[in-house]
Amino acid sequence: MRAAIVGGGITGMSAADTLSAQGVEVTLYESEATLGGLAASFRVDGVLLERFYHHLFTSDTAMVDVIERMGLIDRFEWLPTNNSYYAGRTYRLSTPIDLLRFTRISFFERIRLGILYLRSASLGDWQPLENLTAREWLIRQVGENTYRVVWEPLIRAKFGAYADQISAVWIWNKLKLRGSSRGKGQEERLGYLRGGFGQALEAWEAELRRRGVRIELNTPVERVLSADGQATGVRTAAGDEAYDQVLVTTAPDVLLSIAPDLPADYRARLGQIDYLANVCLTMQLDRKLSDTYWLNIGVQEMPFTGIIEHTNMQRSEIYGGAHLVYISRYLAHTEPSYAKSAEELLDEYLPHLQTIYPGFERSWVKNLWDWRARYTQPVIVRNYSQLLPPPETPVRNLWLACMAQIYPQDRGMNYAVVSGREAGERILERLGITPAP
Ligand SMILES: Cc1cc2nc3c(=O)[nH]c(=O)nc-3n(C[C@H](O)[C@H](O)[C@H](O)COP(=O)(O)OP(=O)(O)OC[C@H]3O[C@@H](n4cnc5c(N)ncnc54)[C@H](O)[C@@H]3O)c2cc1C
Known part of the structure; x- marks a missing residue:
């Protein structure tokens, strides 16, 4: 056969x-x-x-099994990480306490947002959400203002022209996943195989x-x-x-x-x-940018979706002391930026990086790589x-x-x-x- x-x-x-x-x-x-x-x-x-x-979430048991079968489980670690949200300044948004401090929305709106996280984690039957867009569902759950301030920029940054069509099921699953992969202090725990x-x-x-x-x-x-x-x-x-x-x-x-x-x-x-395409700029820096692992970008004028500081999850010593940062951007493969070289992407991103990280200089960048793939995220x-x-x-x-x-x-x-x-x-x-x- x-x-x-x-x-x-x-x-x-x-x-x-x-x-x-x-x-x-x-x-x-x-x-x-x-x-x-x-x-x-x-x-x-x-x-x-x-x-x-x-990285892996704690529910990703099939991939952990592969790592175990390959005899590498002793290099596999669950690591505390943190998330932040950039909207004119960086707001840490990793734990329920961080959420309570998130002053971009009113106290009442924060409570509603917290309830959404809790409800999403326990919602088993997703079928009633099938017929709703993420926008419709989120507005019902957290109100128009929280949708506009928190969710809309994130969904637009990832899905661009498709933003208003995205299913409520997709966003519910993201909320559920992130909510379930938590440690005792409610910080997010993600899995990584030391050495890649x-x-x-x-x-x-x-x-x-x-x-x-x-x-x-x-x-x-x-x-x-x-x-x-x-x-x-x-x-x-x-x-x-x-x-x-x-x-x-x-x-x-x-x-x-x-x-x-x-x-x-x-x-x-x-x-x-x-499907959306993705272009990812990987930078090797001589210093860290921040203490955040995952920074979601909530400013629509910024031309990227997220900044992931890998060496805030893995120790930089593993890479000879290098600090490794990914700048991720989901986009249509027909957009001109999809074809840009690493240097061109950095040129485009530089003023925005300097806004987020005041003092950021091109000279901090010791190496640059650009990766792109046409089929990265089904819509x-x-x-x-x-x-x-x-x-x-x-x-x-x-x-x-x-x-x-x-x-x-x-x-x-x-x-x-x-x-x-x-x-x-x-x-x-x-x-x-x-x-x-
Ligand atoms: C930016 C980004 C971040 C991600 N982060 C995570 C994460 O944190 N955790 C996680 O678990 N997953 C993550 N993923 C998703 C994960 O990488 C994918 O879900 C998984 O690797 C998909 O595997 P696949 O084999 O289904 O598809 P693919 O990896 O797309 O494999 C398809 C293969 O088919 C090949 N191919 C295409 N056409 C042909 C042809 N005509 N003939 C022969 N070969 C062909 C392609 O070259 C490719 O190698 C991420 C993906 C992206 C893009």
């Missing part, structure tokens, strides 16, 4: 793991030079660092290779081949290759472009799912469950497992592990293979 997996991100790796463990002959095709997709890393002073900032998640991915890749998974890097799949409504193989620059099963783990857009035989109604449904709109693509496509033996299927939760490494495993299990079922316990 032969299976092709298109995309060597965590979903593809996880599916390859599940299938190869049961003796299926797997080829994993990845268009980039390394595995890992959005969770791929580069090296700073020889130490792996994610291109885009990454890339270590777990490298060990996983080695394990897959040991098991005989064929990994084809720098090999974009150009076409999924099919005959009589059934997938028969894939085409790459090296030619056509026959497979019994084909699993695509890329964004739906990519599936549509490489599988022209998919029927029109399915194409129309998948075509409605939009979760109202009634998304009606768009949600099932794992099985209308072409028999052609499957889809991707971030756009993670719902009501938001995409993340953990759900990539789960979704790859579940897709692998469905394929095993189709092949009549009962997994050995």
Whole structure:
């Protein structure tokens, strides 16, 4: 039995793991030079660092299991972190006490906001929220003013033109997640693998290779081949290759472009799912900017979504004393800034960084990297469950497992592990293979 997996991100790796463990002959095709997709890393002073900032929440047990299986659990830590919000000045917004001190809204509004956090953490049934936008739901919960002052700038900074369409389910899930990953002092606790998640991915890749998974890097799949409504193989620059099963783990857009035989109604449904791109500027500094790990930007004129000071979560000594900061920006891939170089991005960001961190100088920056990816965040709109693509496509033996299927939760490494495993299990079922316990 032969299976092709298109995309060597965590979903593809996880599916390859599940299938190869049961003796299926797997080829994993990845268009980039390394595995890992959005969770791929580069090296700073020889130490792996994610291109885009990454951490885990306490509910992310499937990814923690992978780290454990790779023999790296002793390097994995739950760390206290903090969040702040920039709106003309920096407000710390990590704990309930911080919220009480948040003077941008009235005391009564703060209490309502606190109740929203508490309610979100305990709300189990999200179905009644499906029909509401985040805007509608939040205004009902916290009032117009708090929405305008706190939420609107954040939602606009992340989703831009889509801001008013974002589902209440998406924002509820974010609130729930952040509320549940807390320590005794109510500070947020996030998980990180000391030395980088890339270590777990490298060990996983080695394990897959040991098991005989064929990994084809720098090999974009150009076409999924099919005959009589059934997938028969894939085409790459090296030619056509026959497979019994084909699993695509890329964004739906990519599936549509490489599988022209998919029927029109399915194409129309998948075509409605939009994704934002992200451009991330990573700076190596000779000093820290602040004590905040995660700074949300609540000023619409500022051209970025958040500033993440990685070395306020991990110790800078791990990176030879360097201070590492990500400046993240979600945007449409057609926006000019998506194509800007690291230097051009810094030019654009500099006056804003100097406003947030008075005294900030370009000379503090010792190294700069720019990372970008076209498909980084599916846009979760109202009634998304009606768009949600099932794992099985209308072409028999052609499957889809991707971030756009993670719902009501938001995409993340953990759900990539789960979704790859579940897709692998469905394929095993189709092949009549009962997994050995
Ligand atoms: C800015 C940012 C911050 C994030 N922060 C976190 C975080 O803190 N915690 C967390 O858990 N998650 C985080 N994530 C999300 C996490 O990285 C993703 O959910 C996860 O890595 C998705 O894995 P995937 O395999 O589903 O998709 P991807 O990683 O997108 O993998 C798809 C792969 O398919 C390949 N591909 C595309 N087309 C083809 C083709 N034609 N042929 C072959 N290969 C192809 C791509 O190159 C890619 O490697 C973040 C993501 C971003 C962008």
